[in-house]
Amino acid sequence: MKTFIAPNPAYEDAVRKMLLSMPFVRWLGLSFEHIAPGRVDFIMPNRPEITFDGKAVQAGPIGALLDFAGGAAAFTLAPLGVMLATIDFSVKLLAPAIGDRFLGRGQVLSAGKSLIVARADTFVLGKLEEIHVATGLVTMRALA
Amino acid sequence: MKTFIAPNPAYEDAVRKMLLSMPFVRWLGLSFEHIAPGRVDFIMPNRPEITFDGKAVQAGPIGALLDFAGGAAAFTLAPLGVMLATIDFSVKLLAPAIGDRFLGRGQVLSAGKSLIVARADTFVLGKLEEIHVATGLVTMRALA
Amino acid sequence: MKTFIAPNPAYEDAVRKMLLSMPFVRWLGLSFEHIAPGRVDFIMPNRPEITFDGKAVQAGPIGALLDFAGGAAAFTLAPLGVMLATIDFSVKLLAPAIGDRFLGRGQVLSAGKSLIVARADTFVLGKLEEIHVATGLVTMRALA
Amino acid sequence: MKTFIAPNPAYEDAVRKMLLSMPFVRWLGLSFEHIAPGRVDFIMPNRPEITFDGKAVQAGPIGALLDFAGGAAAFTLAPLGVMLATIDFSVKLLAPAIGDRFLGRGQVLSAGKSLIVARADTFVLGKLEEIHVATGLVTMRALA
Numbered sequence: 001m002k003t004f005i006a007p008n009p010a011y012e013d014a015v016r017k018m019l020l021s022m023p024f025v026r027w028l029g030l031s032f033e034h035i036a037p038g039r040v041d042f043i044m045p046n047r048p049e050i051t052f053d054g055k056a057v058q059a060g061p062i063g064a065l066l067d068f069a070g071g072a073a074a075f076t077l078a079p080l081g082v083m084l085a086t087i088d089f090s091v092k093l094l095a096p097a098i099g100d101r102f103l104g105r106g107q108v109l110s111a112g113k114s115l116i117v118a119r120a121d122t123f124v125l126g127k128l129e130e131i132h133v134a135t136g137l138v139t140m141r142a143l144a
Numbered sequence: 145m146k147t148f149i150a151p152n153p154a155y156e157d158a159v160r161k162m163l164l165s166m167p168f169v170r171w172l173g174l175s176f177e178h179i180a181p182g183r184v185d186f187i188m189p190n191r192p193e194i195t196f197d198g199k200a201v202q203a204g205p206i207g208a209l210l211d212f213a214g215g216a217a218a219f220t221l222a223p224l225g226v227m228l229a230t231i232d233f234s235v236k237l238l239a240p241a242i243g244d245r246f247l248g249r250g251q252v253l254s255a256g257k258s259l260i261v262a263r264a265d266t267f268v269l270g271k272l273e274e275i276h277v278a279t280g281l282v283t284m285r286a287l288a
Numbered sequence: 289m290k291t292f293i294a295p296n297p298a299y300e301d302a303v304r305k306m307l308l309s310m311p312f313v314r315w316l317g318l319s320f321e322h323i324a325p326g327r328v329d330f331i332m333p334n335r336p337e338i339t340f341d342g343k344a345v346q347a348g349p350i351g352a353l354l355d356f357a358g359g360a361a362a363f364t365l366a367p368l369g370v371m372l373a374t375i376d377f378s379v380k381l382l383a384p385a386i387g388d389r390f391l392g393r394g395q396v397l398s399a400g401k402s403l404i405v406a407r408a409d410t411f412v413l414g415k416l417e418e419i420h421v422a423t424g425l426v427t428m429r430a431l432a
Numbered sequence: 433m434k435t436f437i438a439p440n441p442a443y444e445d446a447v448r449k450m451l452l453s454m455p456f457v458r459w460l461g462l463s464f465e466h467i468a469p470g471r472v473d474f475i476m477p478n479r480p481e482i483t484f485d486g487k488a489v490q491a492g493p494i495g496a497l498l499d500f501a502g503g504a505a506a507f508t509l510a511p512l513g514v515m516l517a518t519i520d521f522s523v524k525l526l527a528p529a530i531g532d533r534f535l536g537r538g539q540v541l542s543a544g545k546s547l548i549v550a551r552a553d554t555f556v557l558g559k560l561e562e563i564h565v566a567t568g569l570v571t572m573r574a575l576a
Contacts, residue, residue: 002564023193024202049167058168059215059230060208067204067235086203087403088376088427090234090522092549092569094542109567110526114402115375115429117524119567132434135541135551135569137524139376141403146420231547232520232571234378236405236425238398253423254382258546259519259573261380263423276290279397279407279425281380283520285547311481312490337455346456347518348499352492359491374491378522 004038004108008080015040015075025068028061030104038108038118040072043125046100057097062122062134065104066091070118070138073106077116084116084140091136099124102133116140148182148252152224159184159219169212172205174248182252182262184216187269190244201241206266206278209248210235214262214282217250221260228260228284235280243268246277260284292326292396296368303328303363313356316349318392326396326406328360331413334388345385350410350422353392354379358406358426361394365404372404372428379424387412390421404428436470436540440512447472447507457500460493462536470540470550472504475557478532489529494554494566497536498523502550502570505538509548516548516572523568531556534565548572 008014012035019025028050034041042065048054050061067089075084103123110117118138123130152158156179163169172194178185186209192198194205211233219228247267254261262282267274296302300323307313316338322329330353336342338349355377363372391411398405406426411418440446444467451457460482466473474497480486482493499521507516535555542549550570555562
């Protein structure tokens with residue numbers, strides 16, 4: 001995997017502040033597990049409001065987790081003061097999203113001046129293994 | 145646009161019950177605007193919890209609206225007793241999602257025995273015009 | 289569908305020259321059926337080299353047709369002298385691509401200064417009806 | 433990355449025969465670099481017919497390479513006698529596709545009875561380094 005250098009040395013603080021200022025991030029209960037240049041891992045707890053049937057998380061919230069993971073990974077590479085906005089994301093479900101806690105992982109694949117592309121994945125954290133629940137791509141655009 | 149016939153004559157009731165039983169649909173405050181074979185329109189109100197900054201709705205909830213619109217459109221074509229699950233959805237943002245009310249429209253493009261594909265679009269309902277905010281595709285799978 | 293105005297009055301000529309200068313467009317045998325601001329229709333003939341089995345066209349060439357249709361539709365809206373490059377396209381197959389002639393249709397959904405998004409569709413032109421074979425989205429970026 | 437077991441012990445032969453029987457694979461000049469359960473690497477040579485300008489390969493042929501790589505990776509996991517068909521693929525361009533030889537890599541992420549999802553990537557093979565040119569996802573369906 002490509003290695004990235006963060007143009008903003010205070011990228012970790014910037015990512016935490018930006019993401020945790022978002023009401024929907026707080027409502028989903030996302031917490032940071034890992035932050036590095038081009039890479040962010042979130043933990044998302046399960047809760048009945050985002051499930052289909054009290055157990056399996058719906059595609060929509062899984063997509064929101066992918067968007068936040070990919071977007072936050074991209075934001076680690078934003079210069080100081082530059083805001084990013086999602087221009088697209090895709091969600092492919094690979095296995096039922098059943099479990100207590102989910103890992104959302106964003107990994108930047110390419111970072112240009114105006115566009116940053118990240119891969120995003122969701123895993124359910126089980127006692128014995130991680131199961132790959134969903135994958136997708138997130139594209140972010142720098143706002144002038 | 146292709147015309148579809150609903151195999152379940154009580155499709156409208158089935159779609160209403162199924163969707164409104166979902167906690168996340170209720171949390172988002174979705175209401176049905178139109179239901180026909182292969183087509184569902186939802187209204188989603190704006191609210192601070194789903195915005196970036198109190199005004200613009202984030203990509204994640206827009207994606208959830210597309211998923212529900214496409215999924216519900218597909219579900220109008222499900223035989224009685226057949227459940228569907230999302231296997232993928234994509235979201236392409238076209239304009240900022242700023243406004244009080246959003247229209248989420250799902251339109252089935254093809255309906256096979258095991259897979260149904262729908263186009264999904266979100267518009268902001270302004271006083272003078274509708275603005276196309278997002279588009280995507282949703283694929284649903286029949287659960288055996 | 290939104291109406292667009294072409295900033296380059298000679299857009300039709302520009303699109304024809306640009307697309308027909310591309311070796312792969314010529315190899316596929318694409319011909320223009322319709323050109324308007326934000327909209328291009330191509331005809332693609334079937335030929336054994338792009339089929340799976342002498343009859344059904346493979347997903348790859350269908351994707352290339354979608355990319356050219358969406359890209360050409362976007363190019364009708366490019367200012368004089370501005371080049372565009374594909375940043376992404378997606379292909380969802382809806383029906384087997386069996387037939388003698390295919391219609392590839394690109395329709396711009398949003399046109400910003402740096403990014404243009406188009407819907408792209410492929411239909412097989414049968415004697416009695418058009419069958420919707422594939423749909424997707426194409427995003428083009430203006431090269432500085 | 434998840435490990436897969438091929439249900440058909442002769443999967444390697446089956447993949448070679450299937451792919452090399454396809455006229456478009458032969459026209460593109462694809463050769464196998466690596467075949468394992470759930471994983472296939474192809475080499476694709478550059479040639480003027482697939483470029484924009486004699487140098488940079490167009491998005492369409494890059495998409496075809498991703499489709500073949502993901503599809504072939506999926507086909508390594510098909511039971512004897514089961515045919516697969518592409519139901520969707522996506523292409524996100526990450527860097528200009530300039531170079532003499534390209535590596536197309538397909539890696540299965542999930543393999544169900546009816547649907548197989550693979551990640552697909554294209555790299556340009558340079559003298560000093562591999563550059564990640566494109567990424568996408570391919571979904572294959574088992575034909576009954």
